[in-house]
Amino acid sequence: MPTYAELKAQAEALLRQAEQVRQQERAGIIAEIRAKMAEYGITPEDLSGSGRKRASRAKAPPKYRGPNGELWSGGPGRKPEWVRRILAAGGDIEQYRIAS
Incomplete structure (x- = not known):
C-alpha cells in the first residue's frame, strides 16, 4: 500500500x-x-452588455390631484402620504380623480 x-x-x-x-x-x-x-x-x-440599451418605462400620466395640487398616477406601489391621509379619514379618493 x-x-x-x-x-x-x-x-x-x-x-x-x-x-x-x-x-x-x-x-x-x-x-x-x-x-x-x-x-x-x-x-x-x-x-x-454595455452596448445594450435598457428599455425605460414611460411615466404614467397622473390620474389624481391632491388637495394641494399633488399628482398621483394611481399605479402600484406605496400610495403618497396625502392619499393615505384621505383614505385613513374615510374619504373617497375618486373625488380627486382628474377628469379626462
Missing part, C-alpha cells in the same frame, strides 16, 4: 498534468470563440 507522501506526490503530479491539459484546451476554445465572433461580427462590447 502506498504511503501518504507517495499519494500526495501523485495527486500533485495529476493536478499539474490537469492544469497543462486545461491550458491546451483553453487555447483551442479561445480560438473557436474568436472565429465565431469574427464570423458573426460580435465585439467584446457586445458581450459585456
Whole structure:
C-alpha cells in the first residue's frame, strides 16, 4: 500500500498534468470563440452588455390631484402620504380623480 507522501506526490503530479491539459484546451476554445465572433461580427462590447440599451418605462400620466395640487398616477406601489391621509379619514379618493 502506498504511503501518504507517495499519494500526495501523485495527486500533485495529476493536478499539474490537469492544469497543462486545461491550458491546451483553453487555447483551442479561445480560438473557436474568436472565429465565431469574427464570423458573426460580435465585439467584446457586445458581450459585456454595455452596448445594450435598457428599455425605460414611460411615466404614467397622473390620474389624481391632491388637495394641494399633488399628482398621483394611481399605479402600484406605496400610495403618497396625502392619499393615505384621505383614505385613513374615510374619504373617497375618486373625488380627486382628474377628469379626462
